[in-house]
Amino acid sequence: MTAYSLDDFARLIDHTNLHADATRADMIKLCNEAKKYHFKMVAINQVQSALCAEQLQGTDIDTGAAIAFPLGQTSIAAKVFEAKDAMDHGANEIDYVLNITELKDGNDDYIEDEMTQMVAACHERNVPCKVIFENCYLTKEEIVRAATIAKRVRPDFIKTSTGFGTGGATVADVRLMKQTVGDAVHVKAAGGIRNSDDFLAMIEAGADRIGTSSGVKIIEALRRRMADDHVDSIAINR
Template identity: 55%
Template sequence: MENLKSEKVLTAKELASYFDHTLLRANATVSEFKKLCDDSKRYGFCMVAINPAPVKLCKTFLAGSQVHVGAAIAFPLGQTTLEDKLSETRNAIKNGADEIDYVVNLTKLKAGDTAYIESEMARITDICREFSVVSKVIFENCYLTEDEKKTLCHIAAKVKPDFIKTSTGFGTGGATLEDVALMKKETEGSGVKIKAAGGIRTLKTALEMIDLGVSRIGSTSSVAIMEEYMAHSPLL
């Protein structure tokens, strides 16, 4: 049997609080969003991660609960203009989003236009601060060199969004332990937290990410992970 013991002693409530429970498929139905929200309330997940269109719907489903609604901006490609990203961010917040996860413009990054990347990050983060909304920056590490990952980390350490995030889950790869370790090292002391997302489907992987220091985990498998936790809880 796999060793599922974490360096941290976590209660079920504490483990659940790491999760941004995710439903970002284009063909998601209203009943699926209702289940997403019901499951999130049942387990005590931190947030539901959704596209901007169903923000009002999920806000209604989650009324009276502590579960946040998170909107994914310029998702999953990041290839909208800065003006579009700012408008989408403001509109999502107006509709009730408590958190914003936006995707970086990787074309600008790969062109070496770090001024654009910093401006994009700062302006979206500033809107979030204005409305006391949590800000998260999605890197999409599967498409980046190590130097590009470090560049984004250093910009984030300067701008100070609430979180930097490994992946959308829609790219060619998801969160890796190596990327999380790099992001943690390159932002050390900045106060910026790490969110791991993409391919986290088992309790073992979730605990490994937590042990590395992530503060959030984005997953479509949050319920399955919690059920696995409960099945193995005597070992934890």
């Protein structure tokens, strides 16, 4: 069992706004909420990197840029360029969507090359790299293949979903991904996690990071639960 304080839970959250119609004011609000609740990161579209990095300057909250989002259907060179451009403009975490077509076609060499180049581009700047699988389009066998590649290449995280596909994170998928990579790679659950029960279930299944646009709602619900139970932590079976 692992005991989590309210701040421990907050530090698992990538506070997310990836909507195409998000305004500058929406980005500033996102960053202010991240500072208030001490979230780990703001997850934003790549073009918002400079704005969010400026808003979060002087804090320990990261600016996480989404690359080749949400389809993953760009070349390796384009993904590497986009990631480097994001980092040049202040992003200090990268979440990229792998090439789903190549994975489904069985081209594991392509997936490994793509992952290797993206991880190298990030790690040469000491920036964490997360690989988004988009599990709703994959079979269990394809999830395991991608996770096995990740176990060799060692991105920092493998991630369930963009939140823009036909489905989001499931406990079963998080558990399968974690069982495949073990302690070599962390797992991020994202997509459809909107309440504290789902949040806790994903952590118990093995997720070390949660991407959600409902972070404020989730933390406030956990705050009330802990106050009602007169506790300052919640134990989770990990």
